[in-house]
Amino acid sequence: MKQNKSKFLKLIAIVAIVFQFYSCENEPVELNSTTKDVSNSGNSVLGKKKINPFTIENMQKAYQSLLNNPTASKYPNSGEYYRSNFSGYQIETTHYYVRFHPQDSIQYDKIANDSILAVSDVPFEYDIDTDGEKYQDPSLIGTDFTYYYSVCPIDYQVPEGVPYEIITNLHFTKEDMIGNNPTEIQIQEIDFYYDLNLETLKLTNNLEINEKEELIYLFTSPDGTQQQLTYQQAINQGLSLEEVIIDFSEIEALERRRSWSPSGTITVNEDAINQNIGVNGALIRVRKWGWLVIRTANTNSNGYFQTSSTRTKKVKYALYYQHQPFFTVKAGTAFWNARDRGTATHTRSAWNRHYSSGVKKFYALIHNAAYDYYSRIVNVYNISNPGFFKRIVGKNWYYASSHYVNSFQSTFSFYDIRITIGSNGAYRGSDGIYATTIHELTHAGHRNMDSGMFSTFHSGSCNRAVLIESWAEGVETIVTNDRYSNLANNFLATNRYNDTNLRRWNDYRQTQTVTDMNEYTPIVADLVDNLNQQLIPNIPGTQPIDRVTGFTLNQIQSSLNNCRDIDCWQNKLRDNYNNPTKDNLRELFDYVHTVRNNMNSNCN
Numbered sequence: 001m002k003q004n005k006s007k008f009l010k011l012i013a014i015v016a017i018v019f020q021f022y023s024c025e026n027e028p029v030e031l032n033s034t035t036k037d038v039s040n041s042g043n044s045v046l047g048k049k050k051i052n053p054f055t056i057e058n059m060q061k062a063y064q065s066l067l068n069n070p071t072a073s074k075y076p077n078s079g080e081y082y083r084s085n086f087s088g089y090q091i092e093t094t095h096y097y098v099r100f101h102p103q104d105s106i107q108y109d110k111i112a113n114d115s116i117l118a119v120s121d122v123p124f125e126y127d128i129d130t131d132g133e134k135y136q137d138p139s140l141i142g143t144d145f146t147y148y149y150s151v152c153p154i155d156y157q158v159p160e161g162v163p164y165e166i167i168t169n170l171h172f173t174k175e176d177m178i179g180n181n182p183t184e185i186q187i188q189e190i191d192f193y194y195d196l197n198l199e200t201l202k203l204t205n206n207l208e209i210n211e212k213e214e215l216i217y218l219f220t221s222p223d224g225t226q227q228q229l230t231y232q233q234a235i236n237q238g239l240s241l242e243e244v245i246i247d248f249s250e251i252e253a254l255e256r257r258r259s260w261s262p263s264g265t266i267t268v269n270e271d272a273i274n275q276n277i278g279v280n281g282a283l284i285r286v287r288k289w290g291w292l293v294i295r296t297a298n299t300n301s302n303g304y305f306q307t308s309s310t311r312t313k314k315v316k317y318a319l320y321y322q323h324q325p326f327f328t329v330k331a332g333t334a335f336w337n338a339r340d341r342g343t344a345t346h347t348r349s350a351w352n353r354h355y356s357s358g359v360k361k362f363y364a365l366i367h368n369a370a371y372d373y374y375s376r377i378v379n380v381y382n383i384s385n386p387g388f389f390k391r392i393v394g395k396n397w398y399y400a401s402s403h404y405v406n407s408f409q410s411t412f413s414f415y416d417i418r419i420t421i422g423s424n425g426a427y428r429g430s431d432g433i434y435a436t437t438i439h440e441l442t443h444a445g446h447r448n449m450d451s452g453m454f455s456t457f458h459s460g461s462c463n464r465a466v467l468i469e470s471w472a473e474g475v476e477t478i479v480t481n482d483r484y485s486n487l488a489n490n491f492l493a494t495n496r497y498n499d500t501n502l503r504r505w506n507d508y509r510q511t512q513t514v515t516d517m518n519e520y521t522p523i524v525a526d527l528v529d530n531l532n533q534q535l536i537p538n539i540p541g542t543q544p545i546d547r548v549t550g551f552t553l554n555q556i557q558s559s560l561n562n563c564r565d566i567d568c569w570q571n572k573l574r575d576n577y578n579n580p581t582k583d584n585l586r587e588l589f590d591y592v593h594t595v596r597n598n599m600n601s602n603c604n
Contacts, residue, residue, distance in 0.1 A: 047127035062200035264351035278303025369437035386444035398422030429494030474524020
């Protein structure tokens with residue numbers, strides 16, 4: 001019995017893999033596309049390894065150093081009982097520095113989608129010499145995964161079943177837990193936290209040169225004489241920072257106590273219209289001292305973000321191309337989330353990024369399309385939502401198709417949608433990346449509305465192929481043209497036809513004869529627009545007659561729901577809606593029947 005069950009499961013797996021890529025294997029040639037140098041950023045390259053300032057040991061050393069420095073702020077001991085019973089500030093473990101090593105996609109998803117863990121593939125104690133799309137530990141090259149790092153609270157229960165190790169115990173001060181109107185005692189605490197962090201950065205050589213130069217130092221000579229020195233004066237006397245102490249009395253109170261709001265603007269170049277637009281709805285993480293995530297935000301339509309305020313002086317930023325619970329863009333493989341982790345540390349300053357080329361631009365364009373679908377298109381056109389937690393892999397390939405993988409099959413592929421940067425060797429253009437993402441998300445929305453349409457056991461049906469692909473092609477066409485026409489006057493699509501009257505996305509399909517068509521018919525656009533392609537002048541061949549207009553995408557989708565053949569779709573449009581041109585539906589749908597029959601050699 002067990003053997004039969006095992007054989008059955010193996011058969012199911014084989015069937016799923018064989019029919020895994022349900023959609024869009026026969027992508028159309030994108031006319032007039034040109035190959036652009038969109039380079040692959042490759043893997044990140046690590047630079048110098050720094051000493052971790054926030055280990056228990058280093059923070060204890062810094063605290064002891066403050067106690068011995070008469071100019072440093074002291075942790076306040078208020079009240080008689082407090083003074084007589086309090087032994088000083090306690091350097092206790094607040095967080096763990098953890099390294100995860102997932103063994104499969106299920107384990108990876110557990111940690112990658114955990115907002116508390118906020119894992120990074122790059123260890124936090126390293127500088128980054130080259131910022132790539134991902135980082136793989138040299139000891140794990142050739143495997144699907146790398147190590148993933150997190151700074152997590154000590155009382156947080158990490159996900160079960162994922163191998164991990166605690167690298168070290170950490171201590172972070174709590175200045176950001178004090179409100180905007182601190183008491184006098186809390187102000188003293190803030191001053192102390194500032195000095196403690198500054199001291200541990202000094203002792204572990206984590207201060208940048210400009211920070212060292214801004215400080216004033218004290219040096220006591222063997223004869224007991226004390227000197228006040230600048231950094232350059234100390235260097236000129238051959239003194240190291242270990243031999244001098246910071247003169248904390250020279251640091252202004254405002255410097256210690258001021259708060260600020262991390263912010264910035266993230267933009268991407270839309271090469272199809274030569275405009276820079278905001279990356280909308282992306283996740284921003286802000287790490288305290290480059291380690292602990294203390295603030296998050298989402299970008300707006302202009303790409304701008306601003307978090308709540310913090311008293312932490314220095315932060316690092318990272319952008320993730322995701323908007324949960326809807327979708328995550330993946331970096332070339334299902335096992336890495338696409339992201340842009342800033343390499344620089346920002347001292348109370350904004351983070352502004354612009355993507356004009358490379359894979360980060362590619363991911364940003366996919367992200368904008370997906371976010372537009374979920375946040376605007378579903379509501380404006382009243383069409384089906386693609387569902388939650390979609391994994392969209394961006395592949396920097398020019399000779400491969402994009403496709404949608406339905407929910408059952410995605411169990412075996414580990415992702416839901418793949419978008420390639422090119423087709424037939426040519427770059428898609430930013431409008432092509434947008435259109436392709438819309439197309440594949442429309443498949444997901446179709447399946448979310450009518451899962452039976454995507455049955456693996458009927459994947460060879462010509463009727464289903466025409467319905468599935470024609471619907472997605474129609475949404476892609478209409479939505480893409482609406483968006484880009486709103487962004488730019490005289491929009492000239494990357495896949496335009498060489499005719500001044502056919503300039504928009506997929507307009508070239510209106511020039512096709514029935515014998516030239518495959519399952520990607522323009523029937524949806526024909527139901528909406530007022531163009532009769534048979535009357536377009538100077539187009540070779542005979543095009544279909546289109547005397548139907550005025551249907552909406554919602555009406556077309558509602559009619560398509562639960563249909564398995566072309567006649568069902570046509571009849572529901574005729575019977576359910578009062579459209580003055582509906583008597584011409586049979587005439588229009590005749591060409592769709594012919595296309596289906598022409599496909600018999602490729603499907604059944």
